[in-house]
Amino acid sequence: MKLKTKSWTLIILLSMVFSLVVSGTLSAIGIKADTTDPTYEKIEKSGVLTVGTSPDYAPYEFQTTENGKSVDVGMDINIAKKIAADMHVKLKIKNMDFDSLLVALQTGKVDMVLAGMNPSPARKKSVDFSNVYYTGGQSILVNTKDAGIYKDKNSFEHKKVAAQTGSLQYNLAKNQIKDSSVTGIEKGTDLILALQTNKVDGVVMETPTAEAFASNNKGIKVIKGGFDLSSADSSTAVALPQNSPMLKKHVNTTLATIKKEKLIPVYLKEAGSHLKSNTANTSMLHYWKFFAMGVGYTVFISIIAVFLGSILGTLLALMRLSANKLSNLVATAYIEFVRGTPLMVQLMFVYFGLGLFVNLPALTAGIIAVALNSAAYVAEVIRGGINSIDKGQTEASQSLGLSKSDQMRFVILPQALKNIWPALGNEFISLIKESSIVSIIGVTDLIYQLKIVQADTYRGVAPILVAMILYFILTFSLSKLLKFYEGKFNHA
Known part of the structure; x- marks a missing residue:
């Protein structure tokens, strides 16, 4: 009873810590008013201007195919190129969902946002804005x-x-x-x-x-x-970090030049030509490279996440079964906390929250979040498998003089693996599908590529159908492979 109470106490404490970290994240977002401009200094030092956008909003920003590769185009992209050129730095575009852009700006993942964004009073409370460059x-x-x-x-x-x-x-x-x-x-x-x-x-x-x-x-x-x-x-402006006077000055200077030289109509005309080229060939076969890349990233993320999740899950299961109360408490708290929060929230926390302290690339953050989430479920599957082994097996191994580690390694785990293989296989299959959540932070998995093809071709259903078929092929193939090894276990 005491252990159970302690478990809940630790879970509550972990929740509080999580809340404090998030609060700290949000507090860190608002850089104290100062005469310095950390964002501008970072851009000058690195020689790179990182701009966040959501390329599904033609003619502001969207994607087209050039030499078999997807590139960002549109009025906002041209403005970003102009700003970078005037600052004498390289331009780096980061794509993600529209809802994630301001979080990315506040946490330093991007230096500014160009996404047809309206400088509303609510947004001005958390970020700054340049002068208006377009009104539609x-x-x-x-x-x-x-x-x-x-x-x-x-x-x-x-x-x-x-x-x-x-x-x-x-x-x-x-x-x-x-x-x-x-x-x-x-x-x-x-x-x-x-x-x-x-x-x-x-x-x-x-x-x-x-x-x-x-x-x-x-x-x-x-x-x-x-x-x-x-x-x-209804105007549109560039979103900037709060207290970034130097960066804002450079951006407004470029926007003034664009207005003076009447470049906005030129940018819109160029965007129109890209839109026409996008619809010249909208067959799904024409975009096979996009889907192939998406499958590649999905498989890569899944394999790494399964590997890491299995190792951590096994460790957590052993900790939860341990006689050591601290190990048991930590493992229980971790498993309950992870299973009690959505994967999307965990992904956002790893990428944006931890990103304040460690600048994790989107792909790395995606793999870590999926692996950490999977580990909690794998741990419970393995724990259930170990508990299913008859106690006589443990007693028999003890009578042979095997140490506890050898008992677990040579007697218990091999038998448990046979029992849990179907459940473990289901977890791996689910992981392939759940990994699609990483698309919200700009990882180019299958779902991300599906949205690109939709934006490029203006076809809604066909890309979805292709993605469904590809996911089915992946999961069905894995299912058959798992059944093959299940048969091997049964005949062992």
């Missing part, structure tokens, strides 16, 4: 067959509407479309897919982006939004 209107996308039904926002009362999560458009829809059901969706391509599959009746989107989607998809049409923008700033 707000429109609504509908299916072409419904174009005669909807005229503006007032036509969507009691209807289903979608917009990008955390965006100005989402707030406009929520506040100005009466009695409507508003859904937030992260990716622009997923918004279009929701519209095309009749999950929603309309999609609120910034006019240039809405027109880009409509011009490349005959099945959807743009209508006027009719939103009251008097109390909402």
